[in-house]
Amino acid sequence: MTNEQAVFLADHYVSLMSGEVKTTLKVLGAVTEDGRSYRPDEKSRTAWELATHVAQSDVWFLNGVINGRFGSDGDAAESQRAGFGSIADVVRFYEREVPACLERVRAMSPEDLLRTVDFFGVVQWPAVKFLGLANNHGIHHRGQLTAYLRGLGSKVPAMYGGSADEPFTR
Template sequence: MQPLSSEQALFLLQDTYLPALKNEQRITTKVIEAVPLDKGHYRPDPVSRTALELAWHIAAAENRFLETTINGEFNTSASARPESVRNSADVAAWYAERFEKNLDGLTKLRSEQLLKVVDFRGIFQRPAVTFLQLAMMHSIHHRGQLSTYLRPMGAKVPSIYGESYDDAQARKAAQAS
């Protein structure tokens, strides 16, 4: 496999990853916000994370991967949840603020920074720009997990890639009235 060129790295960032990240962040925020404020303790199984823990993991890990691209180094320390983040609304607010800061940082990167090879826990080494795809895949995976928590805790599932049952029911009810 040929290494990425400067032009390819910039193309991936500007034309592929940034638009996709913005879209996925919007969807992920909807899922996090759908967790009822008083149901953050819900977990479907004793070995599962709570809804609040999972929402935090999604928000913090995604931003850690974005920061990996920006800083050219993977930080192996997981972000501790601040004391001020007590429910899903707090997670969503933290996520939005940190994401916007990191998005701004990403737009300022030069091709040399995007091409810097970053080590991921000794498991693999790859160009920094490719950690943006890893960020999306990781968030999509855990967002799917979190979306399965919603109905059992009494919440509505928002539309993700297509209309959800709950959004369809709301639309039909609005049309009928």
């Protein structure tokens, strides 16, 4: 991959992910405080666990790209999660941190985008390639959370088109 290709991919993924921020904020904000403990099955995460995972993991992935390494500090993640007192706190965190991380990615040099990053011994890719994984991971878990919304008594926001609760309008 050339420097130009790495910059193109970074710009592409930052643009895609920036476009997803608004949708993710709508889904996170649709989780009700009363519905935080909702889970569709005993094997499933609660709505709260899933909402905090969506918010924290998007930041974690982006920081891994920026820093050139992925770490696993469960205690730090748990401490951060404990600092969230409400869904509104999770929304504010996501709204503040993800756009800031995306701007830091956009400012990365081609050399930093191309440096090889190890992902827990499973794959070693150029840092820029992890942006695609980050985008897909976030959309995947946001989709899971969206499937919880009706069950916890909330409305499903429009995303890529209208929903029964938020029809597409022109």
